[in-house]
Amino acid sequence: MGGMSETNDTLWAAPKANGPLHATVTIPGSKSLSNRYLILAALGSRPVTLVGLLRSRDTELMMGALAALGVACDVDPECDTTVTVTPPSDGRFHGNVDVYCGLAGTVMRFVPGLALFADDAVRFDGDEQAYARPMKPVLDGLEQLGATIEYHGREGYLPFTVTPPAARADGVGADVSVEDTEDGMGERTPAKVSIDSSGSSQFISGLLLIGSRLPGGLTVEHTGGKTPSLPHIRMTVADVNGAGGAASADETARVWTVRHRPLQLPERVVVEPDLSNAAPFLGAALIAGGTVRVPHWPIETTQPGGLLPGYLERMGAAVTFPEEDGVRYCQVTSDGVIHGLGDFDLTAAGEIAPSLAAVLVFADAPTRIIGIGHLRGHETNRLEALVTEIRRIGGDAEELEDGISITPVPRGSLHGAVMESYADHRMATFAAMIGLAVPGVNVVDVETTRKTLPDFVNMWRGLLGE
CATH class of the missing domain: 3.65.10.10 (Enolpyruvate transferase domain)
Structure with a gap:
């Protein structure tokens, strides 16, 4: 590729x-919020209209990535900053597709998590400059959750393929099937992921965005030194909670927890x-x-x-x-x-x-x-x-x-x-x-x-x- x-x-x-x-x-509109809202809307079960969405290369790449996975992003013909996002009707993302990340960090580090819930492998590529942007921590996290990562160049960088547990030939991997179980029923132990996110807060955010869908939820531990851009991680926690999730942080211990909850942004969100x-x-x-x-x-x-x-x-x-x-x-x-x-x-x-x-x-x-x-x-x-x-x-x-x-x-x-x-x-x-x-x-x-x-x-x- x-x-x-x-x-x-x-x-x-x-x-x-x-x-x-x-x-x-x-x-x-904010790029950081726009792309987080697009991801969270895709993880819901009903359409969400985003008002004031940034229309730029990064958000176009994000909408293109979601479209490849089977998510509809419909632009209002009278206002191109109003976009309605409709998740796949069965909650399962499409596999055997190509996702082009360009040079957008939020696309290359947030969308691979969605591939965990796809029905087949998802291939990721991007601009030549993107090949120098580190990816390994978030991909290590997905491997800890049962995915298989195949690198098509340098290990830890684009391009790569994410094969979800459900599509692994050996049938081994975490159970990440879509569940509608309300909190407190069929509760499981949270999956635990340990990664070094010193290179970017986006590695932690990319995992927190998908944690709610895991049957037992998710605990993410940062094993490295200083955590860069804690405000961006706090933004992710707040956005997950705004979508009905239950995310919390122990920043002293550098541990974040997301409980299993169905996510759903409000019908209308202003960026x-x-x-x-x-x-x-x-x-x-x-x-x-x-x-x-x-x-x-x-x-x-x-x-x-x-x-x-x-x-x-x-x-x-x-x-x-x-x-x-x-x-x-x-x-x-x-x-x-x-x-x-x-x-x-x-x-x-x-x-x-x-x-x-x-x-x-x-x-x-x-x-x-x-x-x-x-x-x-x-x-x-x-x-x-x-x-x-x-x-x-x-x-x-x-x-x-x-x-x-x-x-x-x-x-x-x-x-x-x-x-x-x-x-x-x-x-x-x-x-x-x-x-x-x-x-x-x-x-x-x-x-x-x-x-x-x-x-x-x-x-x-x-x-x-x-």
Whole structure:
């Protein structure tokens, strides 16, 4: 099986800000929530309508994967962000099919769990860049639940085939048949899975999403060191419980438990804006000065991006949450003075590291961003990529064992360059942010932003009033 990349080498001239910004930017739905809701809707027994669903490459790949497994994802002809998900009528996913993951971590790490309940083997492949993204912990977990994993290249990476217990030739494996038994009747001992999820929180989330369907439920133990992005795991626990599940966590012991329960999301679910995708736009207010507002900011959220306003405030921005006509905004105002953060632990929200790094290039003091070593296993090795691109424009950065250090230089010392995106949406937006203050920045393949922001270029022009 061969992977194919959907990137290109076209250049985009990143526009420079000619003065302070005054903009309101509407952010599409959360990718993390959109793809979790799609999985949970597929695990239910009745149709679910998702409102405000992100329509981007990652969610298209997820809907394509679900369609291959026999799940219908019907787009409202009058509003393409409203999608109705209908699970297979018998609750059994289709096997002997191919699932294409692209470069989407949530697809390659969440969908294999659904293959545990398929009627035959499911083959997984993706973009060439996806072959470098680690997969083994979640696949080890599925093997512990009775599945067979066959690798078609390097062990622990795409491409691979998942054969569910029911389809194994030897008939051996855990009983993962679909049950409607209510809690307390026919109760069994939970299946136990032990994995090292140090490389990505998605390994744990991928197993927690399917735990409710196992006859005795599931206990997941993390055997490695620091757990990256606990907020994303907390999001998964909250979403499982919101679908009628019973998931709980002992984060001190690094153990998560999901009891056997039938899952069913409400008939209608509204998706929050993607708060991590707000980071380039709100961060732009610090780089260029001025005020940027993002509407529909939630009062409470499980998204790691919800930590962003506090981080920007620590850098010197004024952050408020005004309400107008019933809509709550996150409003960031800056005079362009940016404070360095010293030693700054970003374990809880590593996905916004590229956006924060872009702001900190222009800070008044150095910053060591730590707790983000797992970013080496994202769409690209983001730590290496950030250091390379900061140095490419004349900046000063170094890769650390668990993060990066950024030592600001005078803005006048920075210069334009062709900046690589590495087929990584967050590296493309990082380069766009640099271009706000550094003339002559050209970005390779800015269209990689369609992974989560399908209209990024027009949104960026709107930010600048173009």
